[in-house]
Each structure stands twice: as C-alpha cells, then as structure tokens.
Amino acid sequence: MSGLRVVPTWRHGRERLYVCLRDGRNIAWYDRESGRVNLLTEDRRADVLHALDPFITGPVTVGPPPPPTPAELARLTLHPDDDLAPNRPGEALLVALDRDPAPARLLRTDPRRRALLAEQTVGEALDRLDGAGWHALHSVPLPGGDRIHHLAIGPGGLFAVHTVYARKLRVQIADPMVTLGRGEASPLLRRVRATADRASHALTAEVRPVLALAGPAGRVTLAAPPRGVRVLEDTDLPGLARLGGVLKPADIEALHAMARDRHTWLRL
Structure with missing residues (x-):
C-alpha cells in the first residue's frame, strides 16, 4: 500500500x-x-x-511542474490591495451602503438596494461560467469615479457588462436611449459603449459592451437592434458559455491577470 x-x-x-x-x-x-x-x-x-x-x-x-507563465507570475506577485479578483458582485455598492446607510424609513426605497440586487444577480450568473473556462471580475474601478459593473473574460472574448434593475418593468430601447418603467429615458447605451471602449484601451484588446437586465423584465421593446451592444436578461447570460473561437486558454489567463491588477485601470 x-x-x-x-x-x-x-x-x-x-x-x-x-x-x-x-x-x-x-x-x-x-x-x-x-x-x-x-x-x-x-x-x-x-x-x-x-x-x-x-x-x-x-x-x-x-x-516536474513547468515554470510559471508570465500571467501566473503576475498573479503571484500582485499585492492583495491591488487585486480586483476578490471583489464581490456589487462591491462598490456594498461599501457605499456600509459607509452611508439610508435612514430606516427610506431603507426599502433606497435605489442603491435595487442596483445592488441587480449586480448580485448578474454577477452570480457570470461567476457560474467559471466551469466553462470564463473569469468574471466585478466592480472594476475606473478613474473619475466610474466603474465597470462586470468584466467577463472567456473563450468567446471580453465583455463589459452594465447592469440595470428591470424586475417587472417595461424596458424600451431606442438607441442610445433606454427607458425603464415610467422613468425618464436616458442615453444609457452611449455610456455602456464608452465603458467598453475604455476597457479596450486599458487591456489593448476588443471588449464588447453588454446591457444586462436583471429581472426578469416585464417586456423589452427594441426600436431597432442597438449598434454593437448585446441586450441580455440575466437568464440569458449562461448562453455566453456557448461562445468560443475568440480567445485561447493562455490568452484568457493573460488578460485576466492584467485585468485583475488595479494599476491596469489607472492608465486611462
């Protein structure tokens, strides 16, 4: 024995x-x-x-094991304070709510709570793609106070995912305007594309924009297919696992190592 x-x-x-x-x-x-x-x-x-x-x-x-790749070495030498991989879905909102909680009488109507629920729903769906060779980073901070809600990296490429709460809401999209329920229309798709462009610049690789509706939504109306933006409900996100042919495993690991480093985003 x-x-x-x-x-x-x-x-x-x-x-x-x-x-x-x-x-x-x-x-x-x-x-x-x-x-x-x-x-x-x-x-x-x-x-x-x-x-x-x-x-x-x-x-x-x-x-014996092969020597570590540059991506593995970068991960091993990354200071914990600069590593974005441990960020939870909605990390920035969790911190904000902890630092500045809403008064008890306004707790249920605090819009940050709905935004947090949306990011957690979408983030958890993306995290479940791990077994299909994907990585997901959450609450990636950008200079100027903006952030990428989620960055998905896998065989199908890179996706900057912007999340909105849409449960039981009617969603109307007329590029670049998005209307949620009875709210005012806002040029949200312009912001989604701009965020993906910033990520592409930081990572020197194509990052495609995604608008994720955490819901499910009551009804989604598209005046026309949005230019270059995927509009998905959170239940559609597992379909990303079927995409492939864009990145090899070594490329995925290298891009993930670069994206998880906080300093990568300071250059923007």
Missing part, C-alpha cells in the same frame, strides 16, 4: 487529479487535458503513477 489517495478537482473548466499523502499534502497532480503528470517529489514517481493508473486515459508526460 502506497498510502496515497487521488482527489479530483475542477478549476476554470479543467479537471485536475491531485495525488495526496495521508496528511493531505499534494505530491503530484495529473492534468488530463494536457496529458501531463506533474511531480513535486521524484522519489515517489512509481507510487504516484500506480495511484493514478485507473485514471490515466492515454499517453502522459511525467516530470
């Missing part, structure tokens, strides 16, 4: 099988997609391969 056990995990849509000692320490892992067994200790090679034998599905390369 080697005393080793195999623990399968999934991360960013890729399966890894970790080989662990009795005390839980990892001594190797098998990446089925790359066909590689990475050894952290050479003297247990035979035991590791024996433990993995029922799981190996084809020819494999066995050896």
Whole structure:
C-alpha cells in the first residue's frame, strides 16, 4: 500500500487529479487535458503513477511542474490591495451602503438596494461560467469615479457588462436611449459603449459592451437592434458559455491577470 489517495478537482473548466499523502499534502497532480503528470517529489514517481493508473486515459508526460507563465507570475506577485479578483458582485455598492446607510424609513426605497440586487444577480450568473473556462471580475474601478459593473473574460472574448434593475418593468430601447418603467429615458447605451471602449484601451484588446437586465423584465421593446451592444436578461447570460473561437486558454489567463491588477485601470 502506497498510502496515497487521488482527489479530483475542477478549476476554470479543467479537471485536475491531485495525488495526496495521508496528511493531505499534494505530491503530484495529473492534468488530463494536457496529458501531463506533474511531480513535486521524484522519489515517489512509481507510487504516484500506480495511484493514478485507473485514471490515466492515454499517453502522459511525467516530470516536474513547468515554470510559471508570465500571467501566473503576475498573479503571484500582485499585492492583495491591488487585486480586483476578490471583489464581490456589487462591491462598490456594498461599501457605499456600509459607509452611508439610508435612514430606516427610506431603507426599502433606497435605489442603491435595487442596483445592488441587480449586480448580485448578474454577477452570480457570470461567476457560474467559471466551469466553462470564463473569469468574471466585478466592480472594476475606473478613474473619475466610474466603474465597470462586470468584466467577463472567456473563450468567446471580453465583455463589459452594465447592469440595470428591470424586475417587472417595461424596458424600451431606442438607441442610445433606454427607458425603464415610467422613468425618464436616458442615453444609457452611449455610456455602456464608452465603458467598453475604455476597457479596450486599458487591456489593448476588443471588449464588447453588454446591457444586462436583471429581472426578469416585464417586456423589452427594441426600436431597432442597438449598434454593437448585446441586450441580455440575466437568464440569458449562461448562453455566453456557448461562445468560443475568440480567445485561447493562455490568452484568457493573460488578460485576466492584467485585468485583475488595479494599476491596469489607472492608465486611462
């Protein structure tokens, strides 16, 4: 008996099988997609391969882990205060509500509460795409006090997602104007496109704009298809996982490493 056990995990849509000692320490892992067994200790090679034998599905390369990529190195050296990846959906609104809560009598009508619910609904839908090889960043701060509600990075490309609360509201869109319920029309699509353009400049890559309606909306009326902007309800967001052919896994990781660094956005 080697005393080793195999623990399968999934991360960013890729399966890894970790080989662990009795005390839980990892001594190797098998990446089925790359066909590689990475050894952290050479003297247990035979035991590791024996433990993995029922799981190996084809020819494999066995050896020490490859050196980290530039994207991995950037992530490892990023100061926690500059890392945007831990941001929760609606992070900026959560901070604002904590610092300046509304009076109790106005709590239910505070528009920040609805905006927060919308960002949390859309953000959670985007986070669930992680298993399909996507990354989502939330509340990305921009110079001047603006922010990107959500930035989705995956095989289908990059998307700057602007969220609005639309539950049971009639939504009318006549580019660039958007009307929610009985509210006044505002040139929201102009803002959505401008935010995506700023993200494209910061990341030196095409970022496509998305208007996400957190609802579901009562009814959506489009005078004509908006120029270059996807309009999606939160229930439509899982469909992004079906998009592909734009970015390779290495490109996704490199762009995610750049986007999660707060300093990337200070150049705008």
